Amino acid sequence: MSSEKNSLNELKLPPVSISSKKKNTTISIDDLNLPRSVVLKLAKKVLPEHTNIQKDAITALMRGSSVFINYLSSAAFELSKLSARKVILPSDVLKAMENIEFSSFIPRMTEELELYETIIKEKKDAIKLNKNSSTVEIKDEHINKKMKTDGDETIEADLDQNNEYNEDIFDDEESEYKAEEMEDEELEK
Structure with a gap:
């Protein structure tokens, strides 16, 4: 049972050079988790006001969101490789959402992306002009x-x-x- 638990909690990834002393490292899922405070803040925004979240539920949200982000990133990276690019574009992420069968989220993601781009453009314009x-x-x-x-x-x-x-x-x-x-x-x- 303990060997099964280790295999579930650790991903074997290619060697990552963190420093010159450490050449081969094993990255665990816990190393890839989103910060607890960020996940808690996002969860509390969508839940009713006085809802409490158990510690185990927050851990499950952290791990689940990390797995989802890694899966989506991997799918988007594959699309960028097919286009002979080293950079993942927003269009790659949207297409990856469709490929991993989460197409129902695409309209909301597109809307948020457009809002983000508008905000960035307004910030730049405001700084330049004023x-x-x-x-x-x-x-x-x-x-x-x-x-x-x-x-x-x-x-x-x-x-x-x-x-x-x-x-x-x-x-x-x-x-x-x-x-x-x-x-x-x-x-x-």
């Missing part, structure tokens, strides 16, 4: 609060009622750290 401006008008509520500029500056954006983002440019790390603390406090509320 680098010296005090406010930037952006219509999307899903935009992250921090945007990195080309220089060493960080732009901190706070959502007003009119969907305008007020920017405060922080040049020193202390101000940036304080802004991150304030952001964390807002998330906890």
Whole structure:
């Protein structure tokens, strides 16, 4: 029984060079798991408000999601290899979803991908056009609060009622750290 458990928990992968001292390593499924906090946060977003999740259920979610992501990544990589590319494109992932018979998720994934691309484009445009401006008008509520500029500056954006983002440019790390603390406090509320 213990040998069966070991074979289920360990994947034999080609040697991975982590450092010059370690040439051949065995990667266990636990090494490939998503962070517990991320899985818990995602699970709590879709469950009713005061639902508790047992420790074993979180572990099952972590392992299941890791296996799914690895399976999907492998299928997408095969498609990119067929196209003689070394990079996996979003189209490869969507086609892989169809190939592994999860095509019912494709419309939602396409919608989220388009939203993500729009957000990234708006961020880049806002930074380029309004680098010296005090406010930037952006219509999307899903935009992250921090945007990195080309220089060493960080732009901190706070959502007003009119969907305008007020920017405060922080040049020193202390101000940036304080802004991150304030952001964390807002998330906890």
